[in-house]
Amino acid sequence: MTQKYTITVAGGGSTFTPGIVLMLLKESSRFPIRKIMLYDNDPERQKIIAEACGIYLRENAPEIEFGYTDDPKEAFTGIDFVLAHIRVGKYAMREKDEKIPLKYGVVGQETCGPGGIAYGMRSIGGVLEILNYMEAYSPDAWMLNYSNPAAIVAEATNRLRPDSKILNICDMPIDLEEKMAGIAGLKSRKEMQVGYYGLNHFGWWHQIYDKAGNDLMPVIRAYIAENGFPVSAEQQVDDSWAHTFKMAREVYAIDPETIPNTYLKYYLFPYEIAAGLDPEYTRANEVMDGREKKVFSVCREIIEKGTSSGSNFEADAHATYIVDLARAIAENTQERFLLIVPNEGAIENFERTAMVEIPCIVGKNGYEKICQGKIPRFQKGMMEQQVNVEKLVVDAWIEGSYQKLWQALTLSKTVPSAAAAKVILDEFIQANEDYWPELT
Structure with missing residues (x-):
């Protein structure tokens, strides 16, 4: 049965x-x-x-x-x-x-x-x-x-x-891999085997092969350098997402040896992005007026x-x-997924306690990590800054620490100064009084 x-x-x-x-x-x-x-x-x-x-x-x-x-x-x-x-x-x-x-x-x-x-x-x-x-x-x-x-x-x-x-797990890399499979002329991302390292919404593909072992990176890199990620007519994305996929060109140009997750635009171009956003009508309003309704x-x-x-x-x-x-998990298929897991040496030259997003093999007993070796200095530097933001946020939640949360905001690459971090934090505390632990 x-x-x-x-x-x-x-x-x-x-x-x-x-x-x-x-x-x-x-x-x-x-x-x-x-x-x-x-x-x-x-x-x-x-x-x-x-x-x-x-x-x-x-x-x-x-x-x-x-x-x-x-x-x-x-x-x-x-x-x-x-x-x-x-x-x-x-x-x-x-x-x-x-x-x-x-x-x-x-x-x-x-x-x-x-x-x-x-x-x-x-x-x-x-x-x-x-x-x-x-x-x-x-x-x-x-x-x-x-x-x-x-x-x-x-x-x-x-x-x-x-x-x-x-x-x-996160669905964003899956969506991007489907787009890359299309660029390479494949029917599905499942026809690819990828190398990827980073943090969630903060990572890079460094290897992509088809099932025969052919290197797909050159054709995908060339396409993204020219166009960014493609958007099919049937996908019907909002303007904000269309901009995100197209802007992958600018993010890619910073390191043309890898293919970036689209969310990196917020960290690499934070002031340009902020200047282009409508403070009265944000993505949340798009969703509430669109998919929500x-x-x-x-x-x-x-x-x-x-x-x-x-x-x-x-x-x-x-x-x-x-x-x-x-x-x-249920049937022990040993399929590969990008999961967010403790590093513990999977990225050789990165903090062992970091929660990294990397390929893993999943079966009935959980997952096995696929080591990604050493990563370049540029990515390592960015990741070290961001992983400490994430750790400070969790410290702040556990300890109820205002200081740690202020430090987290200050350390974020998207925030220009400790002064800006403080005024944003103080307003966030008022807005989240029903949700956050009390901070002292």
């Missing part, structure tokens, strides 16, 4: 949840599902998403048991995997993360710079809470965590829950009609990596 798996989606009220549910359904021949449970601590928001998903599943996969709850015991009992994509403070707090730094001419971004630090201070407690529920009610389950900001969350979980069954509108329409027939529900196609990762 085929093994079937029970999944809890933590962050059931997310606009990404319908796409995840449909993706699980689409991939059910590879990864059979017995039950999907949604969990969120905002029951009213989750109810809209969940009822629409429930109608879709009843019509298209009635054999899959489905439920939703805000009760941790109900959500996390008898499960095999937790898919965690929580957003503590929701988009209202993301808007503040982005707009407060911009008032002072500093980059306002979801995961990079001051905004990422503020978000990290909220996310640590939320992810640890979910992890505690999982371990209390289903101690053999695995958490596949892609909650942002992944670098800070991974540093915190590694330090505070070092023995937990959690894999921290669209997804909830579709869900309400499904609920009102009582059927998902003719709806615009779509599977999150690139999120199939979640199924791939779950299968690697």
Whole structure:
């Protein structure tokens, strides 16, 4: 008899949840599902998403048991995997993360710079809470965590829950690898084998081969030098993302021997980026006026009609990596993934305790790191600065230290001075009084 798996989606009220549910359904021949449970601590928001998903599943996969709850015991009992994509403070707090730094001419971004630090201070407690529920009610389950900001969350979980069954992963490298596969004339990133090193949202590809061992770096580098990363017509990205993909040209030019993660633009061109952002209308507003409204509108329409027939529900196609990762654990497929893991020598000339993003082989017992050797001085210098920002943020959360958080903001390459760091921090403290630990 085929093994079937029970999944809890933590962050059931997310606009990404319908796409995840449909993706699980689409991939059910590879990864059979017995039950999907949604969990969120905002029951009213989750109810809209969940009822629409429930109608879709009843019509298209009635054999899959489905439920939703805000009760941790109900959500996390008898499960095999937790898919965690929580957003503590929701988009209202993301808007503040982005707009407060911009008032002072500093980059306002979801995961990079001051905004990422503020978000990290909220996310640590939320992810640890979910992890505690999982371990209390289903101690053999695995958490596949892609909650942002992944670098800070991974540093915190590694330090505070070092023995937990959690894999921290990010979808951005996966999206970029799909684009690079297209550049190289391949059908899928799975036809490539990559070498990559960095921190989350802060890394570089240094090797890319096809299955026959042919070096794909020259053709990909030439394309990016000219165009940046491609955007297909069907992808329909917002203007801010189109700019990000195109600006990979400028980021690439700084080190044309490697291919950069697109988020590096915020660290290498922080003042130029900040100057080009609208402090009154940021990415958070784009999302709230775009995907947020669209997804909830579709869900309400499904609920009102009582059927998902003719709806615009779509599977999150690139999120199939979640199924791939779950299968690697459940069925010991030994597939490669970029994971955020303790360095411990995998990058030979970098701090052993750093949480680095590198290729790993995943199976039923967890992961094995693939060593990336020594990295160049330029990348090493940038990474050393950023990893200390992340460690200071976690220090500040654990110790309730104002001083450590001020130091973290000051050390960020996106912040021009300690004075700017302090005024941003003081305003962040007021904005996050319901979310951050008290700082003294």
